Amino acid sequence: IPKMAKSKFEYVREFESEETLLPNCWIVVRIDGKAFHKFSAKHNFAKPNDLRAISLMNKAATCVMQDYKDIVMAYGQSDEYSFVLRKSCTLHNRRKSKIMTYISSLFTSSYVYHWHSYFKDQKLKYPPSFDGRIVLYPTDQNLKDYLSWRQADCHINNLYNTTFWNLVLTGGLTPAEAEKRLCGTLSSDKNEILFSEFGINYNNELEVYKKGTILLRKRLKRPNSDKHKIVILPLHIDLIKEEFWEENSELLQM
Ligand code: ATP
Ligand code: ATP
Ligand code: MG
Ligand code: MG
Ligand code: MG
Ligand code: MG
Structure with missing residues (x-):
C-alpha cells in the first residue's frame, strides 16, 4: 500500500482537540429541545401536556436506545431526554463529542422521521433541533x-x-394574572387551587405527566418457546424511592 499522499494543508488537523471521558464513570447524555416554548406553540401542542408530543419524544428515545446498546436506561420529560451509558462503555473510545453529537443528531432525525405517525393532522412547520450535553457521574448514588x-x-x-393552564383555560385568567396568582405559592397551595376551584385531584392526573418516562430494556419470554427477546419498555413510575433500584438491581450492575 503506497503511503497516503498528504497535502500541505494537512497540518491544520493538529488544531483539533478531543476530550476523552473519564473511565469508570456513568455517562449521562442529556438532550433538550431548542426553544420548545415556541415550537410547541407553533405546532399547537395541547397545554399543559400534549400526549402526541410525549409519545414522539419516547419513540425518538427508543430509536436511540435500539442503536446504542451501551445505553442501560433513559429518562424523559417535557422536551428533554437523559441517556445513561454503562460505566464500562468503550463506545468511540469514549470520545466526548462523538458520543454527544451522534446521540443528539440521531434523536433529532428520529423525532422528525416519526413526526407524522404521532401528529397526523399537524404539519411539521420547520426543522426542530436539540442540544446535547454530557455529564459524568462517578458513583451510583450520584447517578440516582x-x-x-x-x-x-x-x-x-x-x-x-397544570395549575397555570387551568387558571387560564378554565378560570379565564390572562397568562400574566395566572403567573401572578401562582407567584410564591407552595405545592400544597397549587393542589388546593386545583381541587377547590377546578375539582381536580392532582393525584389522579396521568402518571406519564407526573413522573415522566423511564425506558428500560427488559427480557420478555416468547410465548410457547424458550427464546427470549429484549424489548424497550416505557414506565411511568417513581425512581426517587429506593424500591425502584431494588426492583431493577441489574441496572447498576451494567
Ligand atoms: P431552551 O432552548 O432554552 O431549552 P425552551 O423554550 O425549549 O428553551 P424549556 O425549559 O426546555 O425551554 O421548556 C420546554 C417547553 O416546551 C416548555 O415550556 C413546554 O411549554 C414545552 N413542551 C415540551 N413538551 C411539551 C408537551 N408534551 N406538551 C406541551 N408543551 C410541551
Ligand atoms: P465515519 O462514521 O467514521 O465518518 P464514514 O463511512 O462516514 O465513517 P467518511 O470518511 O466520513 O466515512 O466517508 C464518507 C463516505 O460517504 C465516503 O466514503 C463516500 O463513499 C460516502 N459519500 C458521502 N457523500 C457521498 C456522495 N455525495 N456520493 C457518494 N458517496 C458519498
Ligand atoms: Mg432550558
Ligand atoms: Mg428546551
Ligand atoms: Mg427543557
Ligand atoms: Mg462520516
Missing part, C-alpha cells in the same frame, strides 16, 4: 440523584403548569 433531580423537576413543573 441525577435521575431523581430530573424526575423531581418533572413533578414540580407539571404541578405548576
Whole structure:
C-alpha cells in the first residue's frame, strides 16, 4: 500500500482537540429541545401536556436506545431526554463529542422521521433541533440523584403548569394574572387551587405527566418457546424511592 499522499494543508488537523471521558464513570447524555416554548406553540401542542408530543419524544428515545446498546436506561420529560451509558462503555473510545453529537443528531432525525405517525393532522412547520450535553457521574448514588433531580423537576413543573393552564383555560385568567396568582405559592397551595376551584385531584392526573418516562430494556419470554427477546419498555413510575433500584438491581450492575 503506497503511503497516503498528504497535502500541505494537512497540518491544520493538529488544531483539533478531543476530550476523552473519564473511565469508570456513568455517562449521562442529556438532550433538550431548542426553544420548545415556541415550537410547541407553533405546532399547537395541547397545554399543559400534549400526549402526541410525549409519545414522539419516547419513540425518538427508543430509536436511540435500539442503536446504542451501551445505553442501560433513559429518562424523559417535557422536551428533554437523559441517556445513561454503562460505566464500562468503550463506545468511540469514549470520545466526548462523538458520543454527544451522534446521540443528539440521531434523536433529532428520529423525532422528525416519526413526526407524522404521532401528529397526523399537524404539519411539521420547520426543522426542530436539540442540544446535547454530557455529564459524568462517578458513583451510583450520584447517578440516582441525577435521575431523581430530573424526575423531581418533572413533578414540580407539571404541578405548576397544570395549575397555570387551568387558571387560564378554565378560570379565564390572562397568562400574566395566572403567573401572578401562582407567584410564591407552595405545592400544597397549587393542589388546593386545583381541587377547590377546578375539582381536580392532582393525584389522579396521568402518571406519564407526573413522573415522566423511564425506558428500560427488559427480557420478555416468547410465548410457547424458550427464546427470549429484549424489548424497550416505557414506565411511568417513581425512581426517587429506593424500591425502584431494588426492583431493577441489574441496572447498576451494567
Ligand atoms: P431552551 O432552548 O432554552 O431549552 P425552551 O423554550 O425549549 O428553551 P424549556 O425549559 O426546555 O425551554 O421548556 C420546554 C417547553 O416546551 C416548555 O415550556 C413546554 O411549554 C414545552 N413542551 C415540551 N413538551 C411539551 C408537551 N408534551 N406538551 C406541551 N408543551 C410541551
Ligand atoms: P465515519 O462514521 O467514521 O465518518 P464514514 O463511512 O462516514 O465513517 P467518511 O470518511 O466520513 O466515512 O466517508 C464518507 C463516505 O460517504 C465516503 O466514503 C463516500 O463513499 C460516502 N459519500 C458521502 N457523500 C457521498 C456522495 N455525495 N456520493 C457518494 N458517496 C458519498
Ligand atoms: Mg432550558
Ligand atoms: Mg428546551
Ligand atoms: Mg427543557
Ligand atoms: Mg462520516
